């Protein structure tokens with residue numbers, strides 16, 4: 001696997017899930033695979049789960065790991081071409097990327113959407129320069145439009161906890177005080193439409209996700225109807241994706257607290273589980289009683305990030 005951005009990159013999902021459960025049975029069985037191989041993890045944005053789980057996964061595989069926080073210690077990077085670099089940026093991405101590629105065998109990148117220029121974000125302008133110029137396989141650790149390591153972990157979690165062969169999975173928007181990217185819901189929608197689940201997306205009008213990720217999904221604007229009979233409730237905030245309202249890309253269109261997931265919402269489900277990628281703002285996305293309940297999967301879901309990352313890095317190492 002030369003890069004990991006989309007569900008197609010992992011191949012047949014039944015095989016990927018079987019491999020994940022095999023890794024989970026003994027996560028140290030492939031220690032030789034990564035011997036003398038180096039993973040460089042590059043962060044343009046903050047992280048807890050992705051940083052820790054991806055490094056742990058690499059260590060499970062016997063890899064060496066280097067972590068670079070671009071905005072804490074490295075030179076401030078210019079990402080635009082054709083500019084005169086007389087400002088506060090000392091180095092251009094087009095030099096930094098091949099240099100970083102020379103120190104490692106695999107690169108993983110976190111670079112969130114800027115949420116001001118939809119074309120720049122949805123062209124994956126930053127991370128595609130790593131694909132083009134690093135000379136190394138590139139793994140997305142949440143880029144402008146996707147978070148596949150999260151979505152794969154989410155699917156593993158659903159597979160482990162489903163009570164029926166084809167569970168109903170609902171992605172529900174919830175309010176937030178900041179404008180958040182669409183990467184997590186995009187990848188969750190992409191992976192759920194590829195998986196064998198009954199998938200429904202619910203959000204206020206104007207929050208329609210990009211159709212390249214939602215093809216085949218049902219969109220229900222009435223949250224109660226969407227949540228009826230749900231086996232899994234995946235809550236997440238996202239800002240306006242700019243699909244039906246291009247001028248509103250990246251904006252907060254609603255702060256309607258009736259979309260916050262509380263015990264009443266969970267009563268509408270089929271004794272459903274609650275899921276969220278974390279970090280989560282309690283009181284906005286979900287109430288304390290729901291996220292602390294025995295139907296909340298947020299901790300095992302986060303733990304599965306180590307498994308999804310190990311399967312992905314294993315596939316990349318096997319293709320070197």
Ligand SMILES: CCC[C@H](NC(C)=O)C(=O)O
Nearest residue numbers: 180181183184277278279
């Ligand atoms: C894993 C989630 C990362 C990010 N969350 C925040 C709070 O920026 C997001 O919503 O994309």
Ligand SMILES: NC(=O)OP(=O)(O)O
Nearest residue numbers: 047048049050277278
């Ligand atoms: N879910 C997730 O990716 O968490 P972090 O942003 O803490 O890495």
